[in-house]
Amino acid sequence: IFELMGNYARQQFFTLLDANTIFVKESFALPEKLALPQLSDPIDKSLYEREASMNKFEQRMIMAIAALENVHFWHRNLERGKGFYLNGYQQNHYPDFIIRTFKGTTILLETKGDDRDNEDSRRKNELGRRWAEKAGEKFKYFMVFDTKEVSNTHTSKNILKVLGDL
Secondary structure, three states: OHHHHHHHHHHHHHHHHHOOOOOOOOOOOOOOOOOOOOEOOOOOOEOOOOOEOOOHHHHHHHHHHHOOOOEEEEEEOOOOOOOOOEOOOOOOEOOOEEEEEOOOOEEEEEEEOHHHOOHHHHHHHHHHHHHHHHHOOOEEEEEEEOOOOOOOOEEOOHHHHHHHOO
16 A cells, blocks of 8 residues: 555656756755764865764765865755755755855765665665756755665766766
């Protein structure tokens, strides 16, 4: 029953999205200050003096992204109810990072360990890609696995080329 409900919710969500009944609307502003229980080490080009803690893969990824010349700033998006999210048909999705380039492109980046190739990741990737489609050419969404090649996603190595060109 839950699988049938989920499939129906997905179908209705994307039908309404295609019909422009559901649409992308600018409604989020980054806070001036963050109050975080656990802080990460300082990393170049962070929007804030310190960002929320992250796992080793996330930290390695954002350090490589921050080293790209075209990256103006990045932010470790906050989780559940505190950060930017994409409204979904089953649950909201809070991408790991918000990145801004000097050309004005805003990028949502979701990092995944290679063991996270599952239905939840596929739903998040589909939602993020459709959001970017509807939001316009200055908005991008990418899901990044460490080394595993997964359909419609990137690996930690090839995403740097893509981001470097934005």
